[in-house]
Amino acid sequence: MRMYLGSINDQVWEVTENDYAIIDPNNPSNQDKTNKQCNTMALNTIYNAIDSKVFEQIKDCERANEVWTRLEETYDGTPEVKSVKLYILKDKLTSFKMKDDESILEMFHRLQVIVNDLKALEEEIKNDDVSH
Structure with a gap:
């Protein structure tokens, strides 16, 4: 069966x-x-x-x-939309900084959302990408 x-x-x-x-x-x-x-x-x-x-x-x-x-x-968007999303998320990751008024936990949460969104778009994320 x-x-x-x-x-x-x-x-x-x-x-x-x-x-x-x-x-x-x-x-x-x-x-x-x-x-x-x-x-x-x-x-x-x-x-x-x-x-x-x-x-x-x-x-x-x-x-x-x-x-x-x-x-x-x-x-998910069309391939063109995915490409734009990927570009924006990569920019957010490279320019990521802790805000003056946020806790470490809040900052980590913001970072995790960016990383998860990149992974959802099938972007490979290395530890070096988020440890600088």
């Missing part, structure tokens, strides 16, 4: 990440039917994981792949 669930989960992710096409809607193959079912499962999973404000942004999408792409662009 576990193998079956794993393969369904893999198919659901495949449909979400790469989309699918039904060649002949009047005579769908077994794979077409499975893809359509996986798309429905993916949409239901996404709908259950988001709040109503986010749902308003994606409710016009009929395919899990469309929803996933829109959410990625909204929350």
Whole structure:
């Protein structure tokens, strides 16, 4: 039974990440039917994981792949947006200094937010980058 669930989960992710096409809607193959079912499962999973404000942004999408792409662009940004975010965060890191009115704990928290944001953009951070 576990193998079956794993393969369904893999198919659901495949449909979400790469989309699918039904060649002949009047005579769908077994794979077409499975893809359509996986798309429905993916949409239901996404709908259950988001709040109503986010749902308003994606409710016009009929395919899990469309929803996933829109959410990625909204929350991760396009490659150009990621590049700008990365540039800004690197600048914040290189010019990072303790503020006159903050504690060491507050300063460390600000630094950790910058480092975590850089890591989220898949930027490699070395200890030397934050120890100067």
